[in-house]
Amino acid sequence: MDASEGTAPGVKSATRTVALLDFFARQGGMYSLTEIQQELGYPKSSLYALLRTLVQLGWVETDPTGTLYRIGMRALLVGASYIDGDPVVGMAHETLDWLAEATGETVHFGRLDDYDVVYLSSRPSRHNLRPVIRVGRRVAAHSTSLGKALLADRPDPVLRDDLERQTEHTITEPDELRAELRRVRDRGHAVDREENTPGVCCFGVALRLRRPARDAISVSIPAIRLDDAREREISALLLQARERIEYSAYHLIHP
Amino acid sequence: MDASEGTAPGVKSATRTVALLDFFARQGGMYSLTEIQQELGYPKSSLYALLRTLVQLGWVETDPTGTLYRIGMRALLVGASYIDGDPVVGMAHETLDWLAEATGETVHFGRLDDYDVVYLSSRPSRHNLRPVIRVGRRVAAHSTSLGKALLADRPDPVLRDDLERQTEHTITEPDELRAELRRVRDRGHAVDREENTPGVCCFGVALRLRRPARDAISVSIPAIRLDDAREREISALLLQARERIEYSAYHLIHP
DNA sequence: AAGTCTTGTTCATATATGCGAACACTGGTT
DNA sequence: AACCAGTGTTCGCATATATGAACAAGACTT
Missing domain, CATH: 1.10.10.10 (Winged helix-like DNA-binding domain superfamily/Winged helix DNA-binding domain)
Structure with missing residues (x-):
């Protein structure tokens, strides 16, 4: 790291x-x-x-x-310029706004870099209790929904031997993580149940703009505001958001 | 620079x-x-x-x-951390939102550094025609309302001999700039009439959190959307925003 | 008030970097 | 196919940096 x-x-x-x-x-x-x-x-x-x-x-x-x-x-200027120069972040901008509005929860855009996910853009929710992550922050991929969604898109994900434990729920066994990645592929989206931050759950999907995927989006929500119905709702909105971004990317490449 | x-x-x-x-x-x-x-x-x-x-x-x-x-x-992370670590930017956050909402125009927060103003925070307007400045960008102070508001707050502002010309309206004579700074003091706020960017006017006031002031806020508006009534309205809102920020700073220091 | 501990600052020399020039590649041109 | 122009890459020596140890300056203790 x-x-x-x-x-x-x-x-x-x-x-x-x-x-x-x-x-x-x-x-x-x-x-x-x-x-x-x-x-x-x-x-x-x-x-x-x-x-x-x-x-x-x-x-x-x-x-x-x-x-x-x-x-x-x-x-100061250095950080801002990486984001500004990135076409994908720019393209996702409006959809992230939309997703934040539709879910009312915190939305993140992240990119895989080695074993970490780097947060490139975020829309904090307006609740008093909200997960906040600074843009540019690096977090171990295996403990986040963004990271798991991205690793699951790789045919042969390279995992560390020593998966750092973030909370009591973090998956720290490589084999267990591989099994989890299979579940992510079957389910269609990744879930992090307090594996990175106690009290916070996340749902993530990889953007299939290139294969293997490099970028992903997620919705983070305090466990306290989460139930089965809400979970289905959020994952549906997440998939819609992915469609929107992939759609606009397609039309950017093929005008 | x-x-x-x-x-x-x-x-x-x-x-x-x-x-x-x-x-x-x-x-x-x-x-x-x-x-x-x-x-x-x-x-x-x-x-x-x-x-x-x-x-x-x-x-x-x-x-x-x-x-x-x-x-x-x-x-990426480097830039974000300067902002996050700054108490004044954090404190001004809500008021900047308010000012952006109230004026419907682009709002900036800037800090004087030598001869330049550095943009620390911004709220782009939702108009299609909007002035956008990347956070972290350095701009010659004498050509902006932020910079003039800050220079006007110094008893003896240090000016460059060679004031760079940005547009045909930029003040490039030190003596002329000194006269302009006197006008800023009398008027109570600084005005930039297309002196930095053609077609864009700005109104700025310095935050009197320390003397001489280091930080200022501004409203930027395309000249095409500006008339006398709008100008009075904007400068009034700007002064209100300053009051709000200074008020919350006071209560932060004296709880 | 002297002593002791901690932390910032300076200095001379071993060591790593900076430099120009030579070399290697690539794509385009005759 | 040979040439040429432009660019990226390597190399050995001159030069600048990195380093531990010594010094200075406070702050705290006794």
Whole structure:
């Protein structure tokens, strides 16, 4: 899930630069040199030079005393541009709005990247109790409906040996996960019953814009608001949303 | 506006790494090694090593042939985290929604950084003709209502000698800009009449959460939909929105 | 108020990177 | 089929960075 230094030869300080940005992005908040050094494991003096460079460039900011660091304003643009440049996210935009409206629940758009799902777009519900996931966040694929829907679309999904446990319901045995993926294929959509976040269930389907699929959409709903009827309703709406996106993609490719 | 290499000593490849990310973020799209080399001016072989490193780490992606580069998924999270970690943007969220609803026009939240305004949040209007600015984008302060509102709040604003011309209406003379900032102070809000984008007018006020102010909000509207009555209406709503944000900030600090 | 601990900062040198030039590929042209 | 122009890729040496250890500056304890 993370990109450690040892496995990746390359330009060392470039690797460390992005590791630093990634650290700030994940943790959010302000950190001292020592805290960063403990987290990343690089020598203090090297970090010091790196941080000074990034502060000078506006990618990292310090507090008035100059000893606490956090992400800077220049880093802002970078994330937005990945999304803006992606045709699929743009195409799905209206349908995601529609699905959020139709279900009244939180809707996500995610993409598979190695063993993780990356959240590219989200529509938080208006309930006070709502699952919120920051765009750009990486989550282990096997614990989410998005990830399971995407893995199920692969003829031979590559699974980690060590499937990280997120909650007491997370599927952590590769064989068990493979059985679950077969159920996903039979059922037509993926379900996550509090496997990633306690109290939250998700329903996901993969978008068949390419095979194997890379993108998926999901509806997340607190378990407390869920019953059988609601579940059938949501999965039906989810399938409709998929149709809409695939339809508009088709007409984009064949005008 | 940009951070060139010559002015900034520091870790060279860290500087280049973020310059590369910034380049991809600004341009959006895919570029060959040669194109990037022409734009940034670094030696081809150095760029090659850098790009390979960043591709390996997922911060840059290539097309199937491996010769066209674009921003990668790992860069996504970085931008979102600056916004999420900022208390003012979070606090303004509901009021921005309200202002967008009340005016029916595009609403922006921006922050002054040196000579530029950085857009931190936006509510695009639902008109077909709507001004859209990507979050994270930097724009020369003197050409925007956000920037003029913020500069007007400083007792002694630092202005560039060379105020870049964006449109035929951009104020490019420092003395003329100083006179305009006095008008902003007298009037109580800043106006941009097609000074940044042809056909688009903006109205902005600075948030007085600290002095001098750092943040401002604005309403952008196509000149074609603007008349005197509408202008009075919009500036009144803008002032109300400012009150709301300052009010909630006050109650956040003094609970 | 001295001592001790923690954290930020500087420095000299071993080490990794940056660089230009040479090489390899590709697609188009004669 | 040979040539050419443009581009991506590799290589060895000059150069810049990374590093541990030493130093400085506070903060807390006794």
